[in-house]
Amino acid sequence: MISVTASAIAKIKDMMRQQQVEAGGLRVGVIGGGCSGLSYKLDFEIQARPHDQVLEMDGLKVFIDPKSLELLRDTTLDFSDGLNGRGFVFINPQATRTCGCGSSFSS
Numbered sequence: 001m002i003s004v005t006a007s008a009i010a011k012i013k014d015m016m017r018q019q020q021v022e023a024g025g026l027r028v029g030v031i032g033g034g035c036s037g038l039s040y041k042l043d044f045e046i047q048a049r050p051h052d053q054v055l056e057m058d059g060l061k062v063f064i065d066p067k068s069l070e071l072l073r074d075t076t077l078d079f080s081d082g083l084n085g086r087g088f089v090f091i092n093p094q095a096t097r098t099c100g101c102g103s104s105f106s107s
Contacts (some may be wrong), residue, residue, distance in 0.1 A: 001055065002028065002072050007056050008079040008088060015098065016044060023047075023055075025061025028077065030066040038071065041092050 004012075024046040033039045048054045048063045051098055057060040064072065076091040 001053075002062070002069075002075045002077060003080045004057050004060065004062065005076060006058070007081075008077050011079040011088075012060060019044065025063055026062045029065060030071045032076065042088060064107050 010087075016022075021044045024044060025048075027041070027043045027045045029041040032071050044065055044082050048061075050064065051066055052063045053069050054065070055064070071094060072090075072092065074093050078089045078091060080087060102104050
C-alpha cells in the first residue's frame, strides 16, 4: 500500500479542478526508463483498470496496477513547495538507488 500526504492530496485535487477532471482519480505507476532504470508515472484516469488496486484517501481515488504496487509498497507520495524545488516527491523505501532529480530509481 502507498500513502499520499495531505499536501499532495490538496495539490492533486487542485490540478484535477484546473484540468476539469470531474470523475476518476490519479494513476500512480512505475515504468521502465530514467537514469536509474525505473521511473515514476502520474496521470489522471476516468476509472480503474481490471486488477488495479484502488485506494481512496480524503475523497481522492488512487489507481495502481499490481506490478507497480510491488515496486511502490510502503511508498509515500508528497508534494514539496519549498526552497529546494517544487513538485511531487516519492519517498520509496524499496529504492536502492535514485537519480539526482528523484524521478527514477532502481530496486
